[in-house]
Amino acid sequence: MKKQKHIAVITMARDDKFFLSRWIAYYGKQFGTENLYILLDGNDQTAPQNHGHAHITKLPHKNLSRAAGDKYRIGKLSDLASELLKTYDIVIGCDSDEFLIVDPKLNKTLAEYLSDIKIKTSVSGLGLDVGQNLTCEPELDQNAPFLEQRSYALLSTRYTKPVVKVSCTPWGSGFHSVRGKNFHIDKNLYLLHFGAIDLKMLEQKAAARGADWLNHLRRRGNGTINATTNLPVHGEKWLRIARVMQQIFRPIYAFDKPGMLGIKRVVKIPSRFKKSGI
Secondary structure: OOOOOOEEEEEEEOOOHHHHHHHHHHHHHHHOHHHEEEEEEOOOOOOOHHHOOOEEEEEOOOOOOHHHHHHHHHHHHHHHHHHHOOOOOEEEEOOOOEEEEEOHHHOOOHHHHHHHOOOOOEEEEEEEEEEOOOOOOOOOOOOOOHHHOOOEEEEOHHHOOOOEEOOOOOEOHHHOOEOOOOOOEEEEEEEEEEEEOOHHHHHHHHHHHOHHHHHHHHHHOOHHHHHHHHOOEEOOHHHHHHHHHHHHOOOOOOOOOOOOOOOOOEEEOOHHHHHHOO
């Protein structure tokens, strides 16, 4: 057995204690909270109570456009990753509502698996955008595991991200690429995104931003929830098909990102994924 590698996990968050506390609980269990590094966007921000020994840094909040804000945040996170790679073998960078898992069928921890595989620059998990199916899934119980309550996901190139990195090469905005490098989608890794896990939560978030945001959400709906509610559900074979497609195809506007030729597929999340504890 190979020696387990030294792995850090980083994120940046603002006004997001719900997901951040889940992020800390999950990655803290995988790697120890002492190996978690969290940038809080604003001196007014406080860390969740379960932060343990995580390294917390507060940054002054900047009122920026969405695009400028994305570049600012990924710049800070790329700089942090480069600094950490002086003492860590691997850095995982992701948003607070994103959870990287290794397929439970392998009976390996995430740390064990990442220590065993060869990573040249970065590695991606297959992106699964988990959404509420309004026809059969009730409002989220915020104290219970996510995957005990949600069973459907949209196969999403947006969340097939090179979040695992061993090189100081910067990430592109949102962790969607590693600049100037191709990507490799590992056959046993999955990146689960939970931003659309509950419609009521989305409505509350939209209402906090203003009536126009809430009206827009109610008029147009959420793309992920619309998909998981209304599109046909496919089986596990589509995980393999999507991985191959995303490895081969590229959007014409971004050759360093995965593509699926515009095909949308909703899949039933394998029940064994519940073993991840998310």
